[in-house]
Amino acid sequence: MLFLVVLLSLACTSHSLIEVAKNTELDSIDVTEAEADVTESEDDVTLSQEDNFVIFTVASEDNDPFQRYVRSLRVFDMEKYLQVLGMNSKWLGGNMEKVGGGYKVNLLREAMEPYKDEKNTITMFTDSYDVIFLADKAEILEKFKKTGARFLISAEPYLWPDMSLESQYPEIKGTKYLCSGLMIGYTDTFWNVLNYKKIANTDDDQLFYTNAYLDAKFREANKIQLDGTSTIFHNLHGAVREIDFGFGAHRITNWEQATMPQVLHGNGPSKITLNMFGNYYPRGFDPTEGDYGKCLACDEQEGRVNVNDTDSLPVVLTTLFINERTPFLDYFINKTFSQDYPPEKWHVRIYNRVWEHADHIQELINYHVVNNPDNKLASVKIFQPKDTAKRKLMEIYEEAMYTCAEVDCGWYFAMDSVITLTDNNVLKDLIYWNKSVITTQLTQPGQYWSNFWGDVTNDGFYKRAPDYFELVKRERLGLWNVAFVNHLVAIRGDVIDSGKLSYRHKTYDDNNYDVGFSYNARKNNVFMFMVNLKKHGHLKKMNNYTTEREHNDLWQIFTNPTDWKLNYIHPSYDIFLTKQMVEFPQPCPDVFHFPLLSKRFAWHIIHELESMPGDVFAESGNNNDQRLAGGYENVPTVDVHFTQINLQQEWLKVLRDYVAPIQRRVFEGYSFNGKALLSFVVKYHENGQRKLVPHHDHSTFTTNTALNRQGIDYEDGGSYFIRQNCLVRDVDIGWTLMHPGRLTHYHEGKEISRGTRYILVSFNDP
Numbered sequence: 001m002l003f004l005v006v007l008l009s010l011a012c013t014s015h016s017l018i019e020v021a022k023n024t025e026l027d028s029i030d031v032t033e034a035e036a037d038v039t040e041s042e043d044d045v046t047l048s049q050e051d052n053f054v055i056f057t058v059a060s061e062d063n064d065p066f067q068r069y070v071r072s073l074r075v076f077d078m079e080k081y082l083q084v085l086g087m088n089s090k091w092l093g094g095n096m097e098k099v100g101g102g103y104k105v106n107l108l109r110e111a112m113e114p115y116k117d118e119k120n121t122i123t124m125f126t127d128s129y130d131v132i133f134l135a136d137k138a139e140i141l142e143k144f145k146k147t148g149a150r151f152l153i154s155a156e157p158y159l160w161p162d163m164s165l166e167s168q169y170p171e172i173k174g175t176k177y178l179c180s181g182l183m184i185g186y187t188d189t190f191w192n193v194l195n196y197k198k199i200a201n202t203d204d205d206q207l208f209y210t211n212a213y214l215d216a217k218f219r220e221a222n223k224i225q226l227d228g229t230s231t232i233f234h235n236l237h238g239a240v241r242e243i244d245f246g247f248g249a250h251r252i253t254n255w256e257q258a259t260m261p262q263v264l265h266g267n268g269p270s271k272i273t274l275n276m277f278g279n280y281y282p283r284g285f286d287p288t289e290g291d292y293g294k295c296l297a298c299d300e301q302e303g304r305v306n307v308n309d310t311d312s313l314p315v316v317l318t319t320l321f322i323n324e325r326t327p328f329l330d331y332f333i334n335k336t337f338s339q340d341y342p343p344e345k346w347h348v349r350i351y352n353r354v355w356e357h358a359d360h361i362q363e364l365i366n367y368h369v370v371n372n373p374d375n376k377l378a379s380v381k382i383f384q385p386k387d388t389a390k391r392k393l394m395e396i397y398e399e400a401m402y403t404c405a406e407v408d409c410g411w412y413f414a415m416d417s418v419i420t421l422t423d424n425n426v427l428k429d430l431i432y433w434n435k436s437v438i439t440t441q442l443t444q445p446g447q448y449w450s451n452f453w454g455d456v457t458n459d460g461f462y463k464r465a466p467d468y469f470e471l472v473k474r475e476r477l478g479l480w481n482v483a484f485v486n487h488l489v490a491i492r493g494d495v496i497d498s499g500k501l502s503y504r505h506k507t508y509d510d511n512n513y514d515v516g517f518s519y520n521a522r523k524n525n526v527f528m529f530m531v532n533l534k535k536h537g538h539l540k541k542m543n544n545y546t547t548e549r550e551h552n553d554l555w556q557i558f559t560n561p562t563d564w565k566l567n568y569i570h571p572s573y574d575i576f577l578t579k580q581m582v583e584f585p586q587p588c589p590d591v592f593h594f595p596l597l598s599k600r601f602a603w604h605i606i607h608e609l610e611s612m613p614g615d616v617f618a619e620s621g622n623n624n625d626q627r628l629a630g631g632y633e634n635v636p637t638v639d640v641h642f643t644q645i646n647l648q649q650e651w652l653k654v655l656r657d658y659v660a661p662i663q664r665r666v667f668e669g670y671s672f673n674g675k676a677l678l679s680f681v682v683k684y685h686e687n688g689q690r691k692l693v694p695h696h697d698h699s700t701f702t703t704n705t706a707l708n709r710q711g712i713d714y715e716d717g718g719s720y721f722i723r724q725n726c727l728v729r730d731v732d733i734g735w736t737l738m739h740p741g742r743l744t745h746y747h748e749g750k751e752i753s754r755g756t757r758y759i760l761v762s763f764n765d766p
């Protein structure tokens with residue numbers, strides 16, 4: 001909260017400079033070239049000979065916001081006018097969160113000395129980290145000339161830093177207080193202003209310009225004006241509401257003043273708003289084009305990584321975090337190891353804090369890595385609850401991130417077990433953009449709960465950005481600078497090395513390690529991006545998960561239906577939804593055959609039943625069956641009813657969601673109402689029940705799903721339809737026979753000669 005107070009009082013003061021430049025390797029803009037450009041006359045027809053132009057800015061570091069600033073100039077072919085002052089040198093302007101910035105004035109004075117007498121040169125000064133250009137030189141100069149001023153300074157609604165000057169401010173049209181982050185003037189006049197008085201590096205620059213402006217004689221002599229109506233400059237702090245996305249997609253508009261500002265300044269706490277506008281302008285995203293808008297910035301090739309060139313791919317470290325009980329853990333681990341990336345450049349770490357998952361995780365890692373001779377990952381390490389359970393999340397995430405440096409990694413991926421990836425190119429797809437921090441959009445299916453926030457409240461928690469719904473609903477597809485990311489966070493190695501990122505934050509509690517991370521990134525000028533051009537996966541719901549059973553995921557169809565389908569519905573099921581009745585295989589007349597459940601389902605349900613205490617099948621197989629309402633079973637089998645293991649409701653949902661749509665295709669004109677009283681797993685065993693005598697089923701139609709393999713797990717057996725004189729035997733796992741129950745398809749279970757046969761039978765619409 002302290003942070004907030006400081007920023008609010010900041011008002012216009014740019015707060016955009018870091019005290020010490022950390023990166024000394026980056027080239028600064030070539031000043032001599034820029035000078036050459038300036039003194040050459042332009043052959044732009046709309047401009048006269050006199051319109052030489054220079055843009056000065058002060059920046060101590062070539063960071064993400066600075067690159068955004070330069071890009072905005074490049075869009076309008078104005079990069080050539082830019083002169084950057086103070087790059088990669090020590091900041092001498094004091095603490096910008098309080099007062100200071102006289103250093104900026106002095107740097108500018110020094111840089112302007114060579115031009116000071118040029119009456120025909122127009123000079124602009126802007127901050128850089130929180131500024132973007134929205135228009136080109138011609139428009140800026142034209143607007144400037146129309147004001148009649150020789151020196152124009154931006155305006156804002158807050159007075160800063162000397163409140164006692166309130167009464168001296170002249171009344172003007174629009175906003176009346178001065179903000180020294182943006183200025184433009186004829187060079188000789190600008191020079192006069194810079195020499196209004198002497199200023200120490202640590203004095204306040206805004207106060208310096210304010211004094212010059214409030215000096216009526218000086219103001220009039222030099223034709224100094226404030227841009228109260230946002231003719232050229234708009235400061236967002238305290239003036240976000242006046243700004244609109246504008247006339248169509250094309251320009252930001254100040255609707256209160258009916259102007260279209262050309263330079264936008266996200267001063268003070270309005271930075272996040274500027275980040276949002278910066279996604280669209282200049283030439284970033286056009287929401288009016290196509291069904292999903294057009295991401296213009298996405299088409300820019302410069303600075304992207306060529307991920308097709310395997311040899312030049314960076315070393316990556318992916319770290320998996322299991323912090324809470326997690327459904328579909330196998331799938332999570334499987335999909336991580338399925339990512340398309342050269343294994344010799346790929347390190348993996350796993351931090352599991354959940355005791356109930358410890359053995360399972362070890363088994364999965366043994367399967368994927370230890371016992372897998374093909375696996376050539378650069379390194380793999382698991383940290384189990386004995387190492388992790390008592391540690392703070394902030395520490396664990398911090399340690400994991402800094403492991404990147406230990407393995408010399410070019411990219412780091414933090415992945416929480418709440419994510420489900422459905423694509424194998426996630427690593428490369430994210431590396432491609434070459435952003436400091438990036439994630440792909442992951443959302444709970446059918447919900448607006450996602451892994452990014454477009455905006456945050458003053459204390460760093462979720463706040464809805466104006467375009468949040470368009471993004472989360474994937475109605476706008478592009479590359480988005482956002483205020484918060486979590487669950488899958490990719491970070492460029494050099495950004496970790498810079499020391500600007502951290503999960504630690506003293507005001508957030510440990511569960512908000514991610515809130516702390518984003519806070520630190522925002523504070524240190526590291527942009528976080530979310531890309532949603534391609535759907536890479538989604539988020540699970542974790543809140544309803546218990547671990548009392550062997551295969552708890554079987555019970556997740558209500559909570560995580562998308563994952564249930566991915567794991568337990570046969571991969572070919574969807575194809576059959578488009579088939580006509582005649583296209584369905586019919587091994588016997590009116591016995592339809594289709595893939596319903598996955599091999600994983602078959603294995604899980606058998607294993608679930610066989611690993612229950614005692615022999616859950618043993619009590620069945622008699623005519624007297626206490627599990628039935630009447631207590632009597634005509635044609636008894638050795639079986640387990642889904643009601644016995646509390647899976648009946650879940651199974652009814654399978655019938656409604658997956659069986660009913662197939663039924664409507666094959667038994668046309670009949671509509672299954674989703675009822676079934678008896679759904680059960682039958683076990684034929686060489687030393688137990690080996691067959692079932694001829695019978696009709698107590699159903700309108702029956703589904704009979706193979707759970708294991710004829711010819712391998714058992715010999716002979718099969719379903720024999722007596723009137724049709726037709727035997728069906730080799731049904732693949734998960735494939736299902738669907739046939740009329742009580743009328744036409746008198747049938748029997750043929751005797752097995754060896755092994756164990758499991759089938760899942762459901763009497764539908766009894």
Ligand SMILES: *[C@@H]1O[C@H](CO)[C@@H](O)[C@H](O)[C@H]1NC(C)=O
Pocket residue numbers: 302303304305306434
């Ligand atoms: C990726 O970005 C970094 C930092 O801006 C830059 O140094 C590097 O050259 C970029 N990589 C490519 C391939 O352009």
Ligand SMILES: *[C@@H]1O[C@H](CO)[C@@H](O)[C@H](O)[C@H]1NC(C)=O
Pocket residue numbers: 306307308
């Ligand atoms: C990389 O491969 C993809 C798909 O094959 C292709 O669309 C893309 O243009 C390639 N990129 C480069 C830089 O060659």
Ligand SMILES: *[C@@H]1O[C@H](CO)[C@@H](O)[C@H](O)[C@H]1NC(C)=O
Pocket residue numbers: 334335337338368
């Ligand atoms: C993940 O599971 C699929 C389906 O069972 C399998 O084909 C694939 O080989 C597995 N991936 C890994 C890396 O084991």
Ligand SMILES: *[C@@H]1O[C@H](CO)[C@@H](O)[C@H](O)[C@H]1NC(C)=O
Pocket residue numbers: 541543544555558559560
């Ligand atoms: C939790 O599970 C129960 C029973 O399976 C279900 O009725 C309920 O809707 C689930 N809650 C959530 C939030 O999914």
